[in-house]
Amino acid sequence: MRLALYYVLGCALVVAGGLLWRATLEAGAGLNRTLPPTGAPGMDVxxxxxxxxxxGRPSDALATRLAELREAGFGWVRQRFDWREIEPAPGEFDWAQTDRLVDAISQAGLAPVAVLDGxxxxxxxxxxxxxxxxxxxxANFADFARFAAAFAARYGDRIRFYQVWDEPNVSPHWGTRHINPVAYAHLLRAAAPAIRSSDADAVILTAALAPTIDRGHLAIDEVYF
Structure with a gap:
């Protein structure tokens, strides 16, 4: 019992010491972690x-849901846009569904974060x-880059933030091959300048990573990735 008590007290001292050290470093650097961000840089949201x-939501239900999000205090919505649905054949684009979503998000006063994927x-x-x-x-990252440029050319007046792919650190989001952070970096390097060629003010975000503790071939710890 006494050993357990000593263990708990020791852990508490370690945590307290770590917090004190962090506060000292932040104070020395002129940082103030007590002031949370109040808005997005350059965006009135x-x-x-x-x-x-x-x-897939009907237009009325879509407008209602977006209004509820706005009323709840949200300013951003992160929405996936499926390349396979937008460009089912090379160079042949069907923008109808994407137009509807982007228009609805903008009309609701929300800022979209476009996840380009699939x-x-x-x-x-x-x-x-x-x-x-x-x-x-x-198979060819240049194909995705061309799609991303076309997407940004169409929506650059309403979308500022683009996220390239989703969860590339886990299968099946990286296909039948082994997870490869370097290959993802090449995809990102192909897409980023293509997007900016159509939207010079674009902010490019790396993919959101799936939480995992694995470091195998089919999943890689998001920190290690």
Whole structure:
């Protein structure tokens, strides 16, 4: 019992010491962690954001849900836009669903964060096409870069933030191949200048990573990745 008490007291002292050391460092650097962000840089919207899936909602229900988010204090909505649905054949774009979503988000006074993700069948590697894995990256990153540039050209007046891919640190989001942070970096390097060629003010975000403790071939710890 006494050993357990000593253990608890020791842990408490370590935590307290760590917090004191952190506060000392922050004070020396002129930092103040007691003041949370009050808004997004350069954007007149609340700081809080939320990931949503709005595709498929009827227009009335879509408007209602977005109004509820705005009233709840959210300023950002992170929405995935599926490349495979927008460009089902090379160079042939169907923007109808995306137009509807982007228009509704903008009209609700919310700022969209566009997640560009999901390769169409024609852009997939043969193994991913055979596995019908629509979350896999394209065989040729230049194909995705061209799509991203077209997306930014169409929506650059309403979208400032673009996130390139989603959860590339876990399968099946990186297809049938092994998870590869370097390959993802190449995808990001292909997409970023393409987006900025259409929208010079674009802010490019790296992909959101899935939480995992694995460091194998099919999943990599998000910190290690």
């Amino acid at each position: 609340p700081f809080a954001g939320v990931t949503v899936e709005l595709a 390769a169409p069948d024609w852009a997939l590697a043969p193994a991913d096409r055979a596995a019908q894995n629509g979350l896999a990256p394209p």
